[in-house]
Amino acid sequence: MGRAVRPAPALGAAPEPARQPPHALFAERLLAVLSGERPVHWMLGQTVGEAYEQLVQLAPGTPFRSPGARPVLRTCHFHPPRTDAVEVCATVATGERIRAMAFRLERGADRRWRCAAVELDGLHGGAPTHGHGQEHGRERDSHARVPAQSRAART
Template identity: 80%
Template sequence: MPPPHVLFAEKLLAVLSGERPVHWMLGHTIGEAYEQLVRLAPETPLRSCGPRPVLRHCSARPPGPDAVEACATIATGERVRAMAFRLERGRDRRWRCAAVELDGLPA
């Protein structure tokens, strides 16, 4: 099974590309992350009529035992975009997205 940051990168990409609705992430976000997705999803350049965006690479650094800060590169045809996000593990031991940013768009 892929690590949590890779699974979340795929989930975020599905929402930001329009493949999945934003509310699909309701149980997978905490804090401002859901509102960030609500603002980002309609404006993202990943919602183009061109080829489906593809996750090329995703790496992570744990700033602590219950947090992961990750960055991903996403290919949309010839264009490569960057996405950054933070995961936090709750008391129930489940990972949830706490923040998300996409290059070129305000957080």
């Protein structure tokens, strides 16, 4: 018995999208909620602890909504402080502005990743944590960009 072989895609068919790592997938989900594209309750079951309440506080202001083109996830980087947690920072293009988003993912006993905390441009649950909520100058682009296929999937 041989291994299973996938049939070749039909000519002209779109290629299968690459699977996104959990941190990039959650960044896209949070962007959808914080731009007003999806309702906050879409994240029920995908959050733990204070994260859902933080989204409830942040989302009504649709901080990532932009006039014209829809916001785009530009960069997404992670650091795993433990095997069951990942801290993520991302940049989001909203029109002419570049915004920052940070969040923490934790893996539960069921092995599923869930968002445990969200922070935007210094905004934590709707209140500034650093005395401001403005962007800080130009983006430093010293890390890899989000793959083109994940940006294309948003259009």
